[in-house]
Amino acid sequence: xxxxxxxxxxxxxxxxxxxCLLVLAGFVFWMDIGTGAVTVGIILIxxxxxxxxxxxAGKIARREKYRWGALSGLAYFxxxxxxxxxxxxxxxxxxxxxxxxxxxxxxxxTLGGMxx
Numbered sequence: 081x082x083x084x085x086x087x088x089x090x091x092x093x094x095x096x097x098x099x100c101l102l103v104l105a106g107f108v109f110w111m112d113i114g115t116g117a118v119t120v121g122i123i124l125i126x127x128x129x130x131x132x133x134x135x136x137a138g139k140i141a142r143r144e145k146y147r148w149g150a151l152s153g154l155a156y157f158x159x160x161x162x163x164x165x166x167x168x169x170x171x172x173x174x175x176x177x178x179x180x181x182x183x184x185x186x187x188x189x190t191l192g193g194m195x196x
Contacts, residue, residue, distance in 0.1 A: 085141055086155050088136060089136045089137035089155070089189075092132055092136050093132055094159075096128070096129045097129040100128070100129065101122075101125060104118065104121045104122070104125065107121075127184050129188070130192065131188045132192060133153070133156060133192060134196070136152075136192075137193055138194070139196045145194060145196050146194045149193015150190040150193065152189045157185035161178070
């Protein structure tokens with residue numbers, strides 16, 4: 081049961097991430113927004129996607145919602161880091177960036193679970 085909850089939350093979070101990144105790419109293409117705005121957009125996409133996944137996980141689990149939200153945020157982070165490593169075939173993320181991304185994903189998922 082627990083794996084299904086996290087997988088459903090991950091599916092929602094990554095589907096939302098894909099849609100939001102396409103919208104952000106459209107803004108970059110048509111409006112020529114700056115690098116700072118793109119960085120803020122990516123951070124918001126991480127947090128909002130993890131919150132949505134955590135919210136769904138909390139709704140499905142119905143108890144210990146924050147825990148299921150945190151697990152979905154952790155799974156999002158682990159999949160993100162793993163895919164990034166496989167695609168680039170090197171470790172190009174600084175420790176500070178990894179810790180920040182971890183906190184955003186875990187915090188977003190936990191907050192989403194708490195709000196469910």
